[in-house]
Amino acid sequence: MxxxxxxxxxxxxxxxxxxxxxxxxxxxxxxxxxxxxxxxxxxxxxxxxxxxxxxxxxxxxxxxxxxxxxxxxxxxxxxMRANALYEGLYLxxxxxxxxxxxxxxxxxxxxxxxxxxxxxxxxxxxxxxxxxxxxxxxxxxxxxxxxxxxxxxxxxxxxxxxxxxxxxxxxxxxxxxxPFSTDANMLHTSSEGKVLEDPWEETPDYVYSRTVNPEEAPDTPEYITVDFERGDAVAINGEGMSPATILETLNEYGRLHGIGRLDLVENRFVGMKSRGMYETPGGTIYLEAHRGIEQLTLDRGAGHLKDELMPRYAELIYNGMWFSPEREMLQAAIDHSQESVTGTVRLKLYKGSVQTVGRKADVSFNLYSQDVVTFEDDKGIYNQRDAEGFIRLNALRLRLLGQRKRGG
Known part of the structure; x- marks a missing residue:
């Protein structure tokens, strides 16, 4: 050259x-x-x-x-609309x-x-x-x-x-x-090499830079809310924020409560396994919140298909295929699924963990019906006798298989 x-x-x-x-x-x-x-x-x-x-x-x-x-x-x-995790863990x-x-x-x-x-x-x-x-x-x-x-x-x-x-x-x-090498941006900090190369040895505490030790995090849980519109977070505790400010704010919550630490042996695209330590405080909270609001607003079929597509989508990003047509195709499908993912999630932050403890959505987005699911009198909204035919139809092939196994 x-x-x-x-x-x-x-x-x-x-x-x-x-x-x-x-x-x-x-x-x-x-x-x-x-x-x-x-x-x-x-x-x-x-x-x-x-x-x-x-x-x-x-x-x-x-x-x-x-x-x-x-x-x-x-x-x-x-x-994040895809809930993307590489090998089930890496954000x-x-x-x-x-x-x-x-x-x-x-x-x-x-x-x-x-x-x-x-x-x-x-x-x-x-x-x-x-x-x-x-x-x-x-x-x-x-x-x-x-x-x-x-x-x-x-x-x-x-x-x-x-x-x-x-x-x-x-x-x-x-x-x-x-002692180790690092890469950092708003979403995470990664550390690899030297003191981390032996996967049997626990990551030394001094490697962590973005989060307090969960054992030393506050003894009192903290509750926050995250508002979503069409699959994207738009507010925290009712205060509207830009995307970068959303992530920065969640990072601070995650730092304080020791959330988002990951010790991982992953498969690199070039063929070798490597051990790394990742800190993704705000991203870990965001992922939990997004899945929380999808529980109310995303149709079962769309949600299950999305979960099937996610590993492929995550692998494309991991392998550097962001600009590939297949990633763009998957993104279009994922974005379409998010049109009704709008509502509010309440989260509990405590000593390294984040849990969805509440979620709500306007009736125009919500697929959860307390009237249908209640254990009390549903006033005839759901006819439990309908379940008998549903079960018998789904059991038909299993019964035929069972008859064949015992000789006809």
Missing amino acids: SDIKKVVLAYSGGLDTSVILKWLQETYHCEVVTFTADLGQGEELEPARAKALAAGVKAENIFIDDLREEFCRDYVFPM LGTAIARPLISKRQIEIAHQVGANAVSHGATGKGNDQVRFELGYYALDPDIKVIAPWREWDLTSRSRLIAFAEEHGIEVTKDKRGEA
Whole structure:
């Protein structure tokens, strides 16, 4: 790829991407544009600008974009409509952020006339796949530079040596072996590697950064309400909020009560198993609330079909297929199912757990009828004798099978 003239780098300002920035300049002799996404990771992002300037990047080629509302509105909330969980447990916090980062990188590349993009994902992980599938879906002709698959900086010590040789700042905690690596955004924080690599060993408490230890959470439960309209949360405790503010507020409730911790050995798309620790405080509460309101408002057939589709949908997101036609087809079906998912859920938060303890919906959305289900006199609304024929028809094939087994 000797014709690389300008490249847009997904840049955090940390050690790895700072080294990549210099390596791109030296290896490809090209102009580098840096892009730093604010996805609510809770870090000060302006130092990334200063580091990029110090590395010789022009001021007009430094992009730091606040994508929090777009992230929640167009990625997290649509995913939550599906109740998506990868392998039944993982709320896809890292995976769902990658298509948005890819999309913005391609937009910037078109804006500045770059013919290449670059990322800092390693050759062992899922993120290289997610980034690059996103790039190619949005610009089939874009050139992709993945330094971890090209360079010979194959260890932390060699990375640090390169940084020191080129005058790149190495913060004190990066000298030597880091205890684990992290990725964070508004939805979650994930930690992998080093102290977490042995799946028999319990995750040390110092790894957790977003939630208090459930054992040390308040001894008194807290109750909150979440309002939904057409499958999306719109208010907490009756106060209307934007999607990002909804998630931020639920994150704080989850942090206080130690909600959303997950220790998982998962199957990566590239073929290996990996052990990770995830904290998804607000997302865990959101998922419980969404399922709570669906219990009242979603038809049985639609709900059961949705549960069948969910693993496939979640796997598509995990594997980086957000922009694929099959994900868009599933999204259309899921969104259609949410047209009547409107109402209010009451939740109990207590020492690491979140439980739906109440739900209500306007009569125009509600499929639950207390008059029908009551154990008291239903005044003839439901004729219990009808159940006899229903049972006999459903039992017919089972009775025939039973007769055959005993000889006719």
